[in-house]
Amino acid sequence: MKLFLLIVIIFFQIPAFAQFLPCECNLDLPADDCQNMLADPTVGLSYSSYMKPVEFKFDDMSDYYAGLNISGQVQLRINVKDPAVPTGNCVWGLKMYITTDDVAPNWKSWATYGHGTGNPPLFNLLEVKVTNGCQTPDNLIDNTWVPFPAAPNYGPNYVINIIDNLAQQLPCANCGVACRDQEVNTVGSFLTYYDQYTFNIDFKIKPGFSYIAGNYKVKVWFCIYEH
DSSP: OEEEEEEEEEEEOOOOTTOOOOSSSOOOOOOOOOOOEEEEEETTOOHHHHHHHHEEOSSSSSHHOOOEEEEEEEEEEEEOOSSSSSSSOOOEEEEEEEEEESSSBOOOEEEEEEEEOOOOOOOEEEEEEOOTTOOOOOOBBTTTTOOOOOOOOOBBEEEEEEEOSSSSOOBBBOOOTTTTTBBBSSSSTTTTHHHEEEEEEEEOOHHHHHHHHEEEEEEEEEEEEOO
């Protein structure tokens, strides 16, 4: 069985520090209504330069048929505060998008194996699922496997929304003891409402046998931004 190796490199972008790709991440606003917008990976870092590889290695026949799920390697913990003089207008969004060092939507090929025929993998081969204890992710992705789009859907970008860029503040769905019964994408923190402001990201790939065996990579970016 030829090896099919796919590596997803995870990046975190934070408005105060990042140099953004064109994905509505720039905080170029007359005045900021949110302060200290931090998305902390589980290792406790809060820098946009943080990278994390997620590796899918297919070297067994059953994996090609059933696919591989990788859970628990990526977690976002949100902490957003009011500025020194609160405006009451703090609204933020959270999204992920996928990029390649090749021509989109192709994964970057680092090596191919053998002389078989097939297609290079595309962005929509990678599926994601986002969950937390308060069901605060967007309804279209909450606890549901969603593939990255096969075509650009935000200008030239391939985007999945976790918390959509809405003008109004989102209410918490299914609020309980661990969930604040107020808006989600505004001032708040995982330190006080862990289940509401923590997002667990799972990945899945089910390749089948239509792709060229090889080593491929893409980059997935997580971006928190002010509306």
